[in-house]
Amino acid sequence: MESSSAETGALMCNSLDAGDGCVMHQLLQRCRRSEEHDNMLKKIETSEEEMSDEASLLNINTNRNQDKGRKSHIQSKKKSSSGYISKHDITHQEEEEAFVQGSRHMIMLFVPVTLCMIVVVATIASVSYYSETNVYFVYTPFHDKTEDTTTIVWQSTANAMILLCLIIVMTLVLLTLYTFRFYKIINGWLMIASVILLFFFGFVYLQQILRAFNVPMDYITVSLLLWNFGVGGIFCIHWKGPLLLQQAYLIVISAFVALTFIKHMPEWTTWAMLGVLVIWDLFAVLYPKGPLRLLVETAQQRNEPTFPFPALIYSSTMLWQITVADSDQTELDKKQNLPNKSGERESRPLPAASGEFSAQGTTSRSAGAAQPPLNRSPMPAAGAQLPSTSAQIQSAGAHMPLLATDASASRNEEKMSELNVMSKQDFPRDVASLMDSSDVDALDSPFMAKTSFESDVDDLNELGDGSPTDPPAVTSKKPKQQQSKSAHLLHHRHSRPSTKPSHTDRSKSVTDDKEDRGVKLGLGDFVFYGVLVGKASAKGDWNTTIACFVAILIGLCCTLLLLAIFRKALPALPISLTFGLVFNFATSILVKPFMESLASEQVYI
Amino acid sequence: MTLMEFFGCTFIAFGLPFALFIFTIARDPMRVIVLIASAFFWLMSLLLSSILWYAVVPLRDKLAFGLVFSVIFQECFRFLFYKTLRRADEGLLKVSLQNTSQHVTPKDFLNQHIMAYVSGLGFGVIAGAFSIINVLADMSGPGTIGIMGDSKYFFWTSAFLTLCFILLHTVWSVVFFAALDKKNYSIVACVVATHMMVSCLTLLNQRSSEEHSIVYLGSIIPSYVCLFVMTALAFNAAGGSFTNLKVAFACRKGRYEID
Numbered sequence: 001m002e003s004s005s006a007e008t009g010a011l012m013c014n015s016l017d018a019g020d021g022c023v024m025h026q027l028l029q030r031c032r033r034s035e036e037h038d039n040m041l042k043k044i045e046t047s048e049e050e051m052s053d054e055a056s057l058l059n060i061n062t063n064r065n066q067d068k069g070r071k072s073h074i075q076s077k078k079k080s081s082s083g084y085i086s087k088h089d090i091t092h093q094e095e096e097e098a099f100v101q102g103s104r105h106m107i108m109l110f111v112p113v114t115l116c117m118i119v120v121v122a123t124i125a126s127v128s129y130y131s132e133t134n135v136y137f138v139y140t141p142f143h144d145k146t147e148d149t150t151t152i153v154w155q156s157t158a159n160a161m162i163l164l165c166l167i168i169v170m171t172l173v174l175l176t177l178y179t180f181r182f183y184k185i186i187n188g189w190l191m192i193a194s195v196i197l198l199f200f201f202g203f204v205y206l207q208q209i210l211r212a213f214n215v216p217m218d219y220i221t222v223s224l225l226l227w228n229f230g231v232g233g234i235f236c237i238h239w240k241g242p243l244l245l246q247q248a249y250l251i252v253i254s255a256f257v258a259l260t261f262i263k264h265m266p267e268w269t270t271w272a273m274l275g276v277l278v279i280w281d282l283f284a285v286l287y288p289k290g291p292l293r294l295l296v297e298t299a300q301q302r303n304e305p306t307f308p309f310p311a312l313i314y315s316s317t318m319l320w321q322i323t324v325a326d327s328d329q330t331e332l333d334k335k336q337n338l339p340n341k342s343g344e345r346e347s348r349p350l351p352a353a354s355g356e357f358s359a360q361g362t363t364s365r366s367a368g369a370a371q372p373p374l375n376r377s378p379m380p381a382a383g384a385q386l387p388s389t390s391a392q393i394q395s396a397g398a399h400m401p402l403l404a405t406d407a408s409a410s411r412n413e414e415k416m417s418e419l420n421v422m423s424k425q426d427f428p429r430d431v432a433s434l435m436d437s438s439d440v441d442a443l444d445s446p447f448m449a450k451t452s453f454e455s456d457v458d459d460l461n462e463l464g465d466g467s468p469t470d471p472p473a474v475t476s477k478k479p480k481q482q483q484s485k486s487a488h489l490l491h492h493r494h495s496r497p498s499t500k501p502s503h504t505d506r507s508k509s510v511t512d513d514k515e516d517r518g519v520k521l522g523l524g525d526f527v528f529y530g531v532l533v534g535k536a537s538a539k540g541d542w543n544t545t546i547a548c549f550v551a552i553l554i555g556l557c558c559t560l561l562l563l564a565i566f567r568k569a570l571p572a573l574p575i576s577l578t579f580g581l582v583f584n585f586a587t588s589i590l591v592k593p594f595m596e597s598l599a600s601e602q603v604y605i
Numbered sequence: 606m607t608l609m610e611f612f613g614c615t616f617i618a619f620g621l622p623f624a625l626f627i628f629t630i631a632r633d634p635m636r637v638i639v640l641i642a643s644a645f646f647w648l649m650s651l652l653l654s655s656i657l658w659y660a661v662v663p664l665r666d667k668l669a670f671g672l673v674f675s676v677i678f679q680e681c682f683r684f685l686f687y688k689t690l691r692r693a694d695e696g697l698l699k700v701s702l703q704n705t706s707q708h709v710t711p712k713d714f715l716n717q718h719i720m721a722y723v724s725g726l727g728f729g730v731i732a733g734a735f736s737i738i739n740v741l742a743d744m745s746g747p748g749t750i751g752i753m754g755d756s757k758y759f760f761w762t763s764a765f766l767t768l769c770f771i772l773l774h775t776v777w778s779v780v781f782f783a784a785l786d787k788k789n790y791s792i793v794a795c796v797v798a799t800h801m802m803v804s805c806l807t808l809l810n811q812r813s814s815e816e817h818s819i820v821y822l823g824s825i826i827p828s829y830v831c832l833f834v835m836t837a838l839a840f841n842a843a844g845g846s847f848t849n850l851k852v853a854f855a856c857r858k859g860r861y862e863i864d
Binding site: 103104106107110540541542543546547550551553554557583586587590591593594595596597598599601602603604605 | 634635637638641642644645648651652654655656658659666668671672675676679731732734735736737738739740741742759762763766767770803804807808810811813
C-alpha cells in the first residue's frame, strides 16, 4: 500500500511539473532564480494575470469539491455528494462552519487583547506616573486646564484633527513606500521604531515601576536587563524566536504605546481621538480608495502573501513572515518533539524570503536549502495589509484593520501564481504546497483557516477534499495522504536526508501554511483598546473598567462575526471602540452612582 | 492586614466561580464566548436599570425602587439571552453534528443545560464583579473598617453575599432555561420570585451597625438556604437524582467531567 501510494505521488509530481523534469534541473533553476529575484517577481505577476481567468473557474471547482469532500467525509444525510451544488447552499454551509471555526479564532484574539488590557490597567492602577499628564505630545498643542465646556470641545477636536492628519500622512507615506516597493525603507522604519519602543519606552517603564514600588536598582543591572529585553524583542519581532515570545513582545509594545498615549494626551483629546479613529478606520478600510484598503489590494495584486510586516500585526498563529519555514519547523518541533529537527534548523541557511515562497512554509524551506539566503526586503511586501507603520504607532495612532484572508478571487490568483512558481521548481514539495494552496482556497473564510493547535490529519483530509487545482489527485482523503507522503518521501531523498518528516509532519506543515492566513489583528487595535480601558481605569472606578473590557470583547466578537460573513479586511476599531465609548460614559455617569450606593448599602441586585 | 483582608475576601467571593471557570469553561472557546456574551447582556440590563434609577430623580435615594426594577430587567435579559441562545443553537447544532472534527462538540448543544450553566455563570460573575470590585479596591487599604460605627463584618458579608449571588445566578439560569424549554412557567415565575426575594432581603443590610452585626444573618442565611434549594432544583432540572449523586461519589475515572 505504501509503495503504491508513493508511486502515485511521484506520478503526480511528474505530471504537475511535466515541463521540467529532474530535480537537479530545478535546483539549478532555483539558484538562478534567486539571483534574478526581481525577474521572478515580475514573472509571477504576469503569470497571475494569465491565470486570472482560470482562477475563477477554479474557484467554482473548489467550492464544489470542498462540498463534495465534506459530505463524503462526514457522510451527512444530505444527498447529491457529486454534481453541482447551488451557490446559496455552499455559502450557507460555509457561513455556519465559519461561525464554529470562528469561536476558536475569537479566543485566540481575546487572550492577547485581554493580556494587553491587563498590563495597561495594572500599570495605571499601580503607577501613578502614567495617569497624571504634565508633558503633552507635540501633536496636541491645545491643552488648557479649564472646566469650560466650549474650550474643551474645540481644543480636543482640534487636537484630534491634528492627530488624525498625522495618521493620514503616515499612512499615505507607508502606502507610497509600499507602492513603489521601497521595502528596505519600510523595514528600516519599523526597525527603528521598535528599537525606540523597546529600549526607550522600556527604560521609562522600568524606571517608573521601580519608583512606584520603591525598589533601588543600579544602572548596570538596569542596562543589562534592558539590553537583553530589547535585543530579544528585536530578534523575536523582526527575525525569529519562539512564537509565544514574539506574541508577548508585541503585546508589551502595544501596552507601552497605549500607556504613552494615556500619559501624554489631554483627557478629552483622548476621547475625541478615539471617536475620530472610529470614523477614520471605517473610511480607510472600507472605502474603495481608502489608503488601508489600497494597501491590502496592492499586496494581493502583487501576489504577496497576506503577511504583514511582523512588527505591526498580531497574528493568532504564525508571525514569522520572514522565516515562515522556520516557524513551521518550530511548530513541528514543539508539537512532535523531534529532536533532530532543531539541529537541522540551525544548519539550514536562512530561508529565502520572497513573498511567494513564504506563502508556503514548505516551499520556502526547501527553497532556502537550495538558495543562498536572500535579502529579505521583498518580505515586508507581505505586509501590504498593514495599514500602519510603527512610527504611527509610536507617534500618532496606527490602527490596522482586522485582516482576513481575502476574497477567493484574489486568493485564487495568488494560488495560481504559487502553482506556477512551484511547477517550475518541480520540487516534490510542490505537491504539498499545491494542496496547501488549494486548501487555502477551499477555506475562503478567514475562520476556516485552522489553528495550529488543532491541526491534524483530519484537517488535511478536509483540505485535500477541497483541492481544486488537481482534482484527480485529491478527491478523497486517502489520495491526499498518499500524495503528501510521497511528496515528503521524494523531498527527503533529494534535499535533506537528515530529516524524517512523518506523515503527520507533512500534514502539519500543510495546515500550518493554511493557518498563516488566520485572523490577524493590527497592533494599533491593541493600542487603542488599551488606551480606552486604561483611560477608563484612570478614573479609579473598576466598574467602568470592567464594562469597557466586556464591551470591547463583545465588539471584537461582532467584528469577527462580520469577518466571517464578509470575508475581507475589516476595521477592528469601529464596533469595539463604539461599544467601549458608550459603555465607558454610560457606566461612569449612570451606573457608577447606582452601583456605589448599592455597594455601600450592601444591597445586591 | 488590609492586604490579607483583600485577598481573603477576593478568594471567598471569586474562588469558587474561578474554579468553575477554569475547570468547565476555559478550555472551550464557544463557552467562553457565551460567558462573555451573557455578561454583556447583564451589563445591558444594569445599564437600563441605572438609566431608570437615574431618570426618576425623586426616588433616587430609595434603593428599593431601583432594586425591584433592576431585578425585573435582569430577568428580562435572561429571557432575551435564552431566546438568542436557542436561536443560535439551531444553526450550531446542525453544524456541529456535521463536523465531528470541530472543536465545538455537539454535546454543548445537545445538552441544553451546559449553555444554561455557562450563561448563568456569566451573569453571576459580572454581577458579582460589579457589586464587590470597588469594595475590594477600597479594602486593599489604606484605612480600616468599622471606625465610623459600621459593622466590622462589612467586607466579610459583602464577600459571602457576592459568592452567594454568583452561584445563585448560575443555578437560576439553569432552572430558568430548563423551565422555559419545558414551558413550565410556574418555575420561571419561581425563579423571578426568589431573585426578587433574596435581593429584597439584602435591603436589611442597611440596618447593620457596629452593635447590630447580627442583622447580616437575616440576609445571609435566607440567601444560602435559597441557594441550596435552587441548586437542588437545578440539579433535578439537569437530570440529576439521588442515585446520580451516589454514583458520583464512587471512585471512577472522569467523574468530574461535565456532560
